Amino acid sequence: MRKDQILVTYGSDLKRMAGELMAAADVQAQLKSGMRIALKPNLVVAKPSSTGATTSPELAAGIVEYLLEYGFKDIDIIEGSWVGDDTGRAFEVCGYRALAKRYGLGLYDLKRDATVTRKVGGETLTLCRRAAEADFLINMPVLKAHCQTALTCALKNMKGCIPDREKRRFHQAGLHGPIGALAKALPPQLTVVDGLCGDLTFEEGGTPVQMNRAMLAWDPVKMDAYAAELIGLELSEVPYIGIAERLGAGSTQIGGDTVIELNRAEGGAITPQATRRVAHLAAHVEAFQACSACYGSLIHALQRMDEAGQLGRLKGKVHIGQGNRGKAGAGIGIGACCKGYERCVMGCPPSAREILAELTKER
Template sequence: MTDIFINYGTNLQKMTYELMEAANIAGRLNTTMKIGIKPNLVVSRPADGGATTHPEIVEGIIRYLQAYGINNITILEGSWVGDSTQLAFKNCGYTALAEKYGVKLHDTKKDKAVQVKSKGTSLNVCESALNMDYLINVPVLKGHCQTGMTCCMKNLKGCIPDSEKRRFHTMGLDKPIALLNTVLRPDLHIVDSVCGDLSFEEGGNPIVANRIMLGFDPLLLDSFGAQLMGFKPDEIEYIRIGKAYGIGKYADADTKELELGTENRPKTGVSHSNTVKKLSKFIEADSACSACYAALVYALDRAGGIRGESIKIGQGYRGKKCAGIGVGNCTKGCQTYVMGCPPKASDIVDFIKNNQNNILKD
């Protein structure tokens, strides 16, 4: 059984539809179901800044559902405290999307809160999220200034009232995030890993990876995403606590991945972020795929950069003998290289740490 379905490219609507077909999501649904789609619209900024879910992904979900006769669809979200969900719907392209396909938009800030208990702790959860027959979580894989990263598990904060969001922070954030995932269990997760921010949930430093992932285990997807960003799963506290709570399993060597569209992997995307540009000075790229390049940028950020010879990456090095260090299977002709297609950023970070004599931090 496949654990994670992955698709690459730039046609996000088509990629999403293909992922849902590959996973046979229609086989889990019927036409009478009330479907909820929960994107990440934490702020009212377009998705290319690295903070919010691309509307094209949600459009792909809607088109897939409607193709199978499912029309009772609601996009639900509650932006962070102090921001307007309605403004986010408009500025992020969801108001136009809802009008185009005749689906509903629901601001969870206006919801009745339902008190639920888990492991001795009471939590207030928005009624609309609990009342869906099938809930589809569509987070952005990106950095976060407090938790290190955010993906499936943390995205559910949009399904609690503003007062509860404030309380989560007083509780330490990580534990209540894990607790929330024991009582609110989306049926499907489709991860926007197109251009998530390097380290900040509000965006501003997007890293283009041109990747979408699908799965059913939020903890597995989050632990996999952590590795893509250069973390070990245990370094992210809410993931570690979530595993102890039995929410899911860690991604490991036995995780079964199905990759679609590998032949369509675009070359390195352009980022206008000054931070990403500074990290790119350590990279010597030649026709690098965006997912591979993104892994190296994440790794360099985690490692604090390097001093000395730049790291080679890209299809242009395939079949060539090169001095120095390479990243990805295309650079196996280098003196030494990190395996993977694409490699995980966590593997690149380990390589840098284990070769301190040859690769020195600034």
């Protein structure tokens, strides 16, 4: 396998598939004795992988067994869930605490980690130390959609390697620019994608699509370019991919020999296609620097209203986001940042149930 290629394998046994990918890429040849290896799954929320939100522990198990077979034992699992969720709970619910115990791995909540800074161009990024100082960082994203950036896969998954205050700053800055810069500041050495059943509506899960595949790439930018193509998105719809390429973090070029399939599609693998449901719901939202957790709760509430035929009850747009701090106005605000609005669903973030209750109140 060349460093500019992507490997794809089909099936439903992610543990086996991960081992196949690692062997086909001859990953052990890139490793040196004594390296500190870190696995970074997507545990954005405390929900099992079957919901389409998080990385299956079976993918991690396949990678770990491959590494142990070649004598690499200094292996940690690292993650920091999104603002408003608890990483420790995600480790438990998603099966990673049991995984770490089974194989004797380190398990680290990056929300509690020390930080370092790195500069990319004129921007200074704050990174969690364990991620920044790992000798070999294996990125393990889920192929899924995102309610604000259209796609989340290789590049956006690295956002779990920054502290919560930096996550908030990323949202203040519009996400795409900082995510592109993060790709340059903290490039993973390897990306192995869980494409078994990601949610192609939004990142919090709940509407998984069975895709039955796993993928491996050395270049995370190329991986995201392929992922976007795979679910029917144009690169222009995911600006951070192009930003990362311009900063020198990788390439978006995909040629005829870029994608290498290790087997024929099996187990009901389908060609995934992102839905446009979120865009329909977001038409009712006035977002200004909104964090993903808060925005995701709002989208869930609006989806429930849409299913019940109640979206027409909304009068004007719903306001959300950090950019509303200190503002006052008529209408409905979502989250503590919007407490100055006439009506506000407090919380950081509020739950979808709380938002739905307020949006559907008789007035």
